[in-house]
Amino acid sequence: MQNTKTNLSGLSEKQRQAVVSECKRLLVLAGAGSGKTKTLLQKLIYLIEEKGVNPNNILAITFTKNAANEMLDRLIISADDTEEYVEILADKNRTSKEKETERYFFAKKHKWIDNLTLKTFHSLCYGIIRNFGVNEFDNKFKIIGDTKATDDEFAKYSATETAFEVIHKIIIENCESNEYLLNLKRYILDYMIDKIHIEKDNSLLLPKDGKFYTTLNGDKVRSKSEQYIADWLYRHSIKFEYEPIVNFRDFNFRPDFFIPEANLYLEHVSDKSYPTKGKEQQFNKANKLLVKTFEHQTKDSALFNLTLDRIVKNRLPSNYHFSTALSFEEEFNSYHKEVKDFLRQTMRVIDMVKVENLPTKIILENSQKDQHERVRDFYKLSVPIIEQYRSYCTNKSYLDFNDMITRTISLFKNHREIAEKFREKYEYILVDEFQDVNNLQVELIKLLLNDNNQLFCVGDDWQSIYGFRGSNVDYIVNFERHFKNSETIKLSMNYRSSEHIVGASNEVIKHNKFKVDKDIRSNKKSSSKIHIYAGKDEAENINYVIDQIHKLKDKGYTKEDILFLYRRSKMFSPYFERFKQERIFVTGKTIHASKGLEAKAVFIIGLTEGNGGFPDIWMEDRIYQVIKESNHNLLLEEERRLFYVAITRAKDDLFIITEKGNESSFLKEIPEDFTFKTSVPFKSVIEEIKLCSKCNNRLDEGFAFCPYCGEEQKLNE
């Protein structure tokens, strides 16, 4: 073995134990900054250098291409005595494409690195089905994604169309049927335009923002029943006027509808209608026809259709054309955005259904039991689209990212000899960031295991932040239940952050219930406390931040030493604009993108409470809950883990920026001893969050009924 650097002496005792452990199912459970990546790399090198394992027999899996590249870089650096590669990586004049090429050639130079299988879940599966997929289906498949791949590893094999484009096309095709088109339009008008969303005892509440319901032809009418009549007329291509002004001699009023071609006036009588007797007499006198419909008739829509048929159709000329083909373009002309929203919701469902491995038939059945009409209507419209999207992809041999994993799983299940080949090949399977695995990935890992190979997972349950994308923290929290005869080694020394930062992060995460307890310590004294700054507005916060950056620069900090983190990108925009004006250069990242990073000074901005703040609990729409339930408490725990990730990126200086009078509830979780609070007296005015008494979901203020389960709330409790 040439040119590698096993350096077990640079490891702590626990890290060393993990590296040399022979346990067949091992979890290295570690806190932030405790050297997980370092341990994993040393394990790789140790296996090859000390144990003489053939690199061909090692599989290391990461979640992102970046993480795989970083691991590769660290291996090349450890093998490259010339230091040339380090210089190439640090060279700012080289593009990432050029660095990619260098990476390729440097890896080739070191056979042991080149022979390792170091891949993301997707690229691993991609290779397997490209080579063996012919046994199960077409191995000349193309990859279909949310966006067109231009420069990633799959670009060459990408479909010319995106999933979005295909689904859009399918929706338009479905809209060639008037019935589908009008049902989709009805859905969009009710739930996206009128935003009707609470239904109790089958009575719909008025739209939130006004007294009107939108009909299929875009009119605003006053009641759901009037909307029904207007829609019925529209569906039958019968022209009508809503509330026309009628003037018989000196008698002025407005019946509900006028249908010119039948010379007929319609008046719908609801409980709230004014007496119509006077009106009727006037119509009689004027020799005009006024027919009434009644609220009770609307209870049964089939009967009501018949009633309308009888009243209206019989009075139309016998050669009347009741339906003309409607056009998608015309009908949705003003609702492009809403159609896209429906499309995106459908795409999300397609992904979730794959990760949760549920047949669409079951989803449709379950959805129709939901108490909310909106949810029932959504699935009636989207399930046909989902099914057609699937057949379309099958016909064209398109696979999306989840399909690559599911296809590999079914290949392994249906062709044991192929699975066996891989089980024998990979004697060691190393998985990084194990806290982020989803059901499909675990199923795949299990199919790669036999009694002889070793599964070596590293991860930190406190840093699991991809639940919203389907990852399931239970696999790491209950590792021993999912993998029999396993062992867990905990790494509890944080080598990155000073003691106040580690102390604060420990205190914050203590508020989570769903976790493994760890006792994380720091080996570094703090030179300063954590700064919490609460300006009276954003401008004041930005001034403070700029002032602090100058102070750090005076201390010798460079651009690379300062990292800005935020929950959502738009929080950073006003800062970024000012930095540009002041010619200040720093790196800004969303916390989700900051995994694995570290910097001497970290600023976390946007720590305000409520909508758009942090925590930003975005209760999953009920639509998705048909597939996977979520609840407020679990989402809050994930937000707290996100905060934990942010805090633990800092080595020495941590600045947390909030707003006076609107401080994030997370700030209360950091003990006073660790912090230094600036600005006008820092006072916490965080209100208690109101949760539904039945399902525990979070309620906005003033909700009389829970929008998720419909339970009536006692408001003053």
Ligand SMILES: Nc1ncnc2c1ncn2[C@@H]1O[C@H](COP(=O)(O)OP(=O)(O)OP(=O)(O)O)[C@@H](O)[C@H]1O
């Ligand atoms: N045994 C050790 N002695 C000294 N420093 C160490 C040791 N192990 C790790 N470190 C240092 O601690 C820092 C964090 O290590 P690493 O990035 O591997 O941690 P991690 O657990 O992957 O972090 P995170 O999960 O928070 O991203 C690095 O700067 C690394 O060099």
